Amino acid sequence: MNNKQSICRKNIGIWISEKKSQKLNWKELIKTCNSHGYNLIKLDLEKSLEDQTECDVFLHKLTDVIAASDQGDLKALHIICNVQQYLSNHPNTTVIDPINNVRILLNRHCYYTILQEELSLQRHGIFTPNFAVFAEFKTCNIEQNIQIMRQRGVTFPVICKPTIAHGSKSAHEMVLIFNKKGLNACKPPCVVQSFVNHNAVLHKVFVVGNRYHICQRPSLKNFNASEELEPIFYTTGEVCKADSRSTLSILDPHDKPDIKLTLDENKIKPIIRLLREKIGLLLTGFDVVIDNVTDAEVRFDAKFRTYGGGGVVSLQP
Numbered sequence: 001m002n003n004k005q006s007i008c009r010k011n012i013g014i015w016i017s018e019k020k021s022q023k024l025n026w027k028e029l030i031k032t033c034n035s036h037g038y039n040l041i042k043l044d045l046e047k048s049l050e051d052q053t054e055c056d057v058f059l060h061k062l063t064d065v066i067a068a069s070d071q072g073d074l075k076a077l078h079i080i081c082n083v084q085q086y087l088s089n090h091p092n093t094t095v096i097d098p099i100n101n102v103r104i105l106l107n108r109h110c111y112y113t114i115l116q117e118e119l120s121l122q123r124h125g126i127f128t129p130n131f132a133v134f135a136e137f138k139t140c141n142i143e144q145n146i147q148i149m150r151q152r153g154v155t156f157p158v159i160c161k162p163t164i165a166h167g168s169k170s171a172h173e174m175v176l177i178f179n180k181k182g183l184n185a186c187k188p189p190c191v192v193q194s195f196v197n198h199n200a201v202l203h204k205v206f207v208v209g210n211r212y213h214i215c216q217r218p219s220l221k222n223f224n225a226s227e228e229l230e231p232i233f234y235t236t237g238e239v240c241k242a243d244s245r246s247t248l249s250i251l252d253p254h255d256k257p258d259i260k261l262t263l264d265e266n267k268i269k270p271i272i273r274l275l276r277e278k279i280g281l282l283l284t285g286f287d288v289v290i291d292n293v294t295d296a297e298v299r300f301d302a303k304f305r306t307y308g309g310g311g312v313v314s315l316q317p
Helices: 002-008 026-035 065-072 074-089 099-104 108-116 118-126 142-152 180-185 236-240 265-279
Strands: 012-013 038-042 058-059 094-096 135-137 160-163 174-179 190-194 201-208 211-218 232-235 283-290 297-303
Touching: 026 038, 058 074, 065 074, 065 099, 074 099, 108 190, 108 265, 118 265, 142 180, 174 180, 201 265, 211 236, 211 265, 232 236, 236 283, 265 283
Parallel strands: 012 038, 012 058, 058 094
Antiparallel strands: 135 190, 160 174, 160 190, 174 232, 201 211, 201 283, 283 297
């Protein structure tokens, strides 16, 4: 019986960065995989994959490597080419997630365009932070950029983000801008979005197939447009980590909410379906904030994400 079970076991080849690897509870992850009939094998992408194992499932977090490859990094390009060749040689291997699908989320302009075209979400009361009216800056000409914002309906305050969403530290460097003169802080290519006040509460949704897990994190406090305020530079790691102590996450006294904004989980499932059907991702995540004016509109931003810090989490169906 044991021999039969051994023959039926399948291999999950996994690759994540060393930094991410140190955060995972490998013992628990291996135990969970074994209980479902899978061997978990850590892959070394600098060596031949053919010589390491035959993967029934190839599970990866190659976002930064893909981004570096697309930007001309030769080492990263070599790794991606080797992975793609291996997958081409083994067409029956399940890939989580396909590299070309992951590429969509590496470029904010690319996936914002997909999201803005998905009108079905609005019928569920789901919007983006003015994704449908986002602007992409390709120049430092403020007058031209203001015109783009007007055409797209983007209003101050805005968050300015690099177009490239992964692959370098700068991809996570944001600027909160309150007025026209503050647009000097933008470094094209970048996108700008109208900032939505949400009482400094961010809901992070982690997705595996049709299942999900939600955790609450700190976020930016409420801000309004102002001719006096200078741009605020920050990184998402400083403000939105679970243990963040950033002053940018502390609500002003007059902003203390009387009623806690509650996330309607029925609005999560249409977003998951969109990411699976339109972008083709099974292992991903997105951020959700609740507009503190309407207390009903869910606004979200898509990402490609692994589970930080833990091993196995409880997933809701």
